Amino acid sequence: MATTSFILSAVLVAMACVKASRVRAWRTSINPSAPEVTDSSFVVARILLLVMAVLGVYTGFHSLAVADNGSWSDAELTSAVKGATRDLNGSFEYGDPYDDGTAPADFDGEYATKLEDEIIEHGGGDAPQYGVDASLTGPTTATEATYRITAGGAAKAFCMHVTRAHTDDVESVAPGLPGDAAKVTMPEYTYAVSSRAGEC
Structure with missing residues (x-):
């Protein structure tokens, strides 16, 4: 569980780091008639991705703590x-x-x-x-x-x-x-x- 949370958080951070120009080029290659995505939409999307990544890291550490409390050292x-x-x-x-x-x-x-x-x-x-x-x-x-x-x-x-x-x-x-x-x-x-x- 913890490993999965950390991996998903890393993927979300990587997605937040993708440049807007690359996303626009990718959308244009798939659907040339799609409306243009505004810069503010990219900012909001990056914030949401980073918030979800932070939640994933928190969940991962919480899972590690629960696993530690469930077994004897x-x-x-x-x-x-x-x-x-x-x-x-x-x-x-x-x-x-x-x-x-x-x-x-x-x-x-x-x-x-x-x-x-x-x-x-x-x-x-x-x-x-x-x-x-x-x-x-x-x-x-x-x-x-x-x-x-x-x-x-x-x-x-x-x-x-x-x-x-x-x-x-x-x-x-x-x-x-x-x-x-x-x-x-x-x-x-x-x-x-x-x-x-x-x-x-």
Whole structure:
């Protein structure tokens, strides 16, 4: 789209530069009885051609900007992965009250989506709000997983390693229940996250 706009703009500028005498000679060779074209008509035509050429150049640059905003660059992905790693490393969550601290992490579903969302959030103003993929790679256990991080448009890939540890049990009180029945214990899980450029 951008290339077409630039080419059409160049053609319009070339048309605006054609001398009036050449156009008159061309019209006379095709239709000798055609009425004479005034100089003011040529001026108006040149102005219109140049205005259309400027609009074409603007459209071309706008198309380039849209294309850039629709894909990730290596620099954007690098910055986003570093920011997501920094924020996720040391993060924690509470498990289900019925979990005794041994339930496996949902690395294939919920955590993969969390990684993608976190990377997109750290993408910055120019990066698109989509296109990031966190795919499990290598062996996955109940507490450990490795992800291959890619994004549409970026040539780089990143390897992100995640480990979840049961670090504590937190007791809370459920409202509306009497005495000991109101006490609920939930496991606390802490995540260690690291990443590096390249394949896993």
